Amino acid sequence: MEKTSHLSVMGGGLVGCLLSLYLSKQGYKVDVYERRPDLRRHDIGGGRSINLALSDRGWRALETIGISEEIKKVAIPLYRRVMHDKNGNLSFQPYGQEGQAIYSVSRGGLNEVLLDLAEAQPSISLHFQQQVLEVEVNSNKVTLLDTNTQQEHQIQPDVIFAADGAFSMVRLSLQKTERFNYEQSYLDYGYKELTIPPAADGGWQLEKNALHIWPRGQYMMIALPNMDGSFTCTMFFPYAGNPSFESLQTAEDLERFFGEVFPDAAALMPDLAQEFFENPIGTLVTIKCFPWSHAGKILLVGDAAHAIVPFYGQGMNAGFEDCTVLRNLLEQHQDDWETIFKTFQDVRKPNTDAIADLAVYNFIEMRDKVADPRFLLQKKVEAKITAQYPDSWLPLYSMVTFSPDLPYAEALANGQRQEKIMNALMAHIETEEDYDKPEVQQYLQAHLT
Template sequence: MSTITPSSSAAPERLTVAGAGLVGSLLTLYLARRGYAVEVYERRPDPRRAGSDSGRSINLALSDRGWRALEGVGVAEAVREVAIPMYGRVMHDAHGNLSQQPYGKPGQAIYSVSRGGLNRRLLDLAEAQPGVQLHFGQQCLDINLRQRELHLRDSASGQEQHVAFRRLFGTDGAFSAVRSAMQRTDRFDYAQSYLEYGYKELTIAPTAEGGWAMEKHALHIWPRGRYMMIALPNLDGSFTCTLFFPFEGEESFAALQTPADVTAFFERVFPDAVPLMPELTDDFFHNPTASLVTVKCFPWSFDDDVVLLGDAAHAIVPFYGQGMNAGFEDCTVLDELLQRHGEDWQTIFREFQQARKPNADAVADLAVYNFVEMRDKVADPRFLLQKKIESKISAQYPDQWASLYSQVTFSHRPYAEAWANGQRQDAIMERLMRHIDAETDYDKPEVQELVQQELTRSN
């Protein structure tokens, strides 16, 4: 077993990143472009050679926070070339009837991107930077925080080694080895919670001509009360579908044991999707069923030696499309602190966790909140009417009202502030909707007066 000490020849110092996923590869780009030499250690094989992991390729919804982070290292346009804009939701009811709901103002969109494709692109860009070294197939067996040392095993050879670090950035995901080591320190708070739902990836195939079988520029949702399926477009004409479904119960993963069970269930519950899914049963039994976890912890740093970012610090469920965007925003904030404080790492890490922790907790709560909205409310005519009224209020009072979704998705407003505003606006809408039975009711003088009173009171 060998011990490797990082070289001190690079200026200003050599940094270590644990995890080469989306956040780790973007963070490496940020650090390298500030002149740091960076060693990156990743448990998995190089995805550029091994291909993407089956069952983990849920398409991601890239929105303003993520774009800002990509722009910060000059790669946004390269990513935009392989991203598909989605301007709203298309809801599919149990009879195949469609309804639509825009995401924001005309022209505003979230973008469907491939997790694997984006990760590979960021790794290529990171590896091209001077001083960056990527090490794949390196399982972290342990971390000695006091001695600043990683204990690694090479997955190909089985050889173990101890690798010294001076500054360690933990971007190794929801089940982070770096965080696990920090959990053994005094007064470290940690909580994880699982939904009773899992998810499974399925596919809607391209048409025979290679086009899209449904509206390309939309996120499709089949809301069914206790569960739902969604679909995001891919460049090849297919859609990546994700079934969010209870693990157990009368309608659950546990209840669908045979191809006949799956076919009968989908034909009954998602009848318009079945003709578009020729590989349905193969996908269902081949692709794994994954769990949905929320992780909250604190502190995110250990002295000035170690800091957590992304899912390692704040894993969330995917229902607001903000997991990647929040992790990318971590990189933006950390880079701003580097600009402000130079190499005062103690201050950088302290201010980073103080700034990001409340926002990470807020977006975790928002993600669970949006799950209920997506699976239940988007099929409710009363809810859709409320959204139309909110849109009218926003157009009439743009300086006083922006939807919660717009605040989270199309702005850089702190998540905690957006969540507080959203809760205030929900309370206002609950009172207003008692006086509204149709969209035209909004124009009645008495309703207009109520709106003005509510906005005045809330401000």
């Protein structure tokens, strides 16, 4: 049944498109306003996208709306991490149980599929090059700039969903209201995208079904595979100091540094210098704010409400999970937007705060700990505990990535409890065989049964 409310979604990115599809399925007419040109017809990448890791929370959102099979056509399963040391030696760490994987997807490729699906719905209208200038929160009047004609115009929807990203203009208008809390924090690191091209035969030059990591203590590089045989590499690096983006000023400096620190990757990157000096440096920001809604007429979702750094691979998944939660609330409360929005923000806020903190923590793990033999031993011990006590123990990464019914906040609390147990346990363990020591088994039995 078609609803009469006039809904507008600000932002035609991943979350905005998926949300518009959810709202359309509920019988609403939806207008989507996107600041950028239509990425299906214009190249707007600019060397700053970060490939995305789609995991179970995201898949559930896509399956619920019946589009997961379409998305699988542009996704590559990754079953493990592959760590590269300075000598090119490899070590491996599975992501979960046998057969569990995260999926590498191109942000642009996934966005194109979602735009195509949205455009195919008669109840969804897409409007590109429409920049939000201001929202009058009391009247819901939105002033937009058509960046093609440079003409301003206004709309006045009944309900505004702000999916316009970490630097949301809708949120900026809400920040001017009373008692709106806002916090942003940047890492002292930026990121730069680089490329490992396909092999001569069109295949992949590194293991295809893995996330590759070059951990180097205070910085790192990762690589995710693309459908065309290439890898998108993302270098996370300090802005200042030595080494840093600031210290690498010439092609000679860059090639010397990569030859020493990432030699096996450098050998596969023929356009390294050109990409390094032409591609922009992206920022890494965490944003927390509250409330996410105003008067049952405006709601922040995705990065506009809770931007996080990419090191747990959960930014998109958390945004997609927003859509899943909203869909359930829409079915329960129909057009009672005030109840829907208040319940949504109360349910989601503790969980998005938790994944924001976990994402910063995982940066430290990825850049440093994954190269530490003690850390790798601990992960093997954890796998043994999971096998022995499957009902009592699941690694934190699996709780976050492969347990979509477990809220992020509960995963964080469980992980903190388990970390205390592991710290005590590892004092008795020097090798995998030590797991069978009587004192280790007694300790586990006392704490997990």
